[in-house]
Amino acid sequence: MNVDVLRFIDEKKLLSFARELIKIPSVHDQEDESGNEERVAMFIKEKLEEMGLEVYCEEVSPHRPNIIAILRGNRPGKTILLEAHSDVVTPGDPDSWEHDPFGAEVVDGKIYGRGACDTKGNLASAVIAVKAIKDSGIDFPGKIILCIPVDEEGMMTGIKHFINRGWADDVDAAIICEPENNEICIQMKGAIRIAIRVKGKMAHGAMPFSGINPNLRMARLIIKLHELEKREIDRLGFNEYLGYPSITPTVVMSPSSGKGQLNVIPEDSLIYLDIRTVPGQDDAMITDQIENIFKELKACGQQFDAEMEIIESRPCAFTDKNEPIVRAMDEAYREITGKDPIYSGVPGATDGTFLWAWKNIPFIVTGAGKKDIPHQKDEYVEISQLIETTKLYAKAVINYLYDEW
Structure with a gap:
């Protein structure tokens, strides 16, 4: 593994892509079809196709499509999943925000907006990380799957549909992209x-x-x-x-x-x-x-x-510290930050809950954003941390696919 994948992360495209995602309201509301997951999903689909990935669009329910993309290596190996949902919660009264909920304003090194932290910033990081791997031309084994499901903030019908359609059958490990301050979360309530x-x-x-x-x-x-x-x-x-x-x-x-x-x-x-x-x-x-x-x-x-x-x-979900996906992210964190990682847990459930409960897939949950910021007004994510997250995703994926832990 002689290619430095991190050199291919385009920080300007990361910022631009994250802001574009935030600007598209994806609060699902049956009474207002102008603001739901479909618009942002179609935008993501177009971007992934431009990247040259295999892209699939599957409707979970009317106007609620999952987007799945695949980057295949040049030889057999393990399959790793990066998962980040497309929906966001309601902003409530927009007038109570200091920043436009769907303006994606950049102020003092932060992007503001509904979903900036939970989890469109991390969705952008996952996509740009995979793009960097592809652009690097690295000869990696196995397969990378991007899953961008609907309805994580509701009954998680998107990830259930993904699993029921067989997409998770050959997944060996998953990175769930959620705002955890880049801590390595190995348990979920x-x-x-x-x-x-x-x-x-x-x-x-x-x-x-x-x-x-x-x-x-x-x-x-x-x-x-x-x-x-x-x-x-x-x-x-x-x-x-x-x-x-x-x-x-x-x-x-x-x-x-x-x-x-x-x-x-x-x-x-x-x-x-x-x-x-x-x-x-x-x-x-x-x-x-x-x-x-x-x-x-x-x-x-x-x-x-x-x-x-x-x-x-x-159910509660948990991954052992000795699992290869945990060790791959642990090494990535130490290399990129020069610090020991912080291990933690998720106070709520994520889409990873069902990947673990239904398919026994080892997972970690990690991503940019402070844990107490989601669902609040004036939600934000720090750009510097988003860049760090993108590097962590890219490096952990390569670590996992290349090494026999």
Whole structure:
């Protein structure tokens, strides 16, 4: 391996490409087809075709296409996947931003905009890294796949479609391109999304004893769920990479549909739970414990009646430090930065969760951007770190494909 691939990274094209991506709104909204993943996906497809890659476009659902690109080596070898999603979350009220959410303004060495950090900057880094490898003419073994899926910020239908279509069948390792401050993340929290409906009986607010107030019963349930969270924290302690497990009520609606009224006891109350798990927790065990809380509250004689719907369950995911993909990135980090890498974990799930859970693919999650910046207003990524990330991706890919770890 005599070619210095890093010399072929075009920093100006990296900045230009990242800004172009950010300027295309890709917040998926069924009611507004002018701003979704399709526009940015078609833009990416055109750029990848100009690079001379094999490019595939697969519609996951209307106006929501995955883009897949392949760069093949000159001889058999391993297959590595670089994955970065095309969708972004809503910017909320644009007037509350100091910088235009889709302006991709460059100020003091930072690119501002929705998706700059999560994860269009890292998407640009992945593409430019692969372009550098191709432009270098290096005679590498194996295959590099770029996967740019939709809906990572939703139900992750894009990566599920990618897997179900067989694209991941021969993937040996994956780099998930997410804002992790270029730390090497080898664990991800699991996620259980649950809806619980507590039933009541409508009545006049002036005559509450003629009804059954679901709000009081929901309050008792929330307290019990908080107690369950505390027990799990006491049992498991602080995870080295992921911190504490959590059970978070995110939405409470009463009634569950329609509009409430001040003088009417609603017939039901609905809560959504975002449960984040760590190693040592089992999804079935957690849901069984919630069912036991239902039984406990019902046994108290308070006319408690509730039903639970599991919207989705995503397991914890982890990669051993001795996996070749981890060692390849570790070496790349040391060479490029001159420092020891920081190992960490992802506080949420990523598309890599399903690559690991469904296909047992070793992964690392890493990329430019501070961990607490995504989904905030005036989201940004530092240009210098984006350049570093591009070098890390390119070097780690070559390390992985060339060496027998």
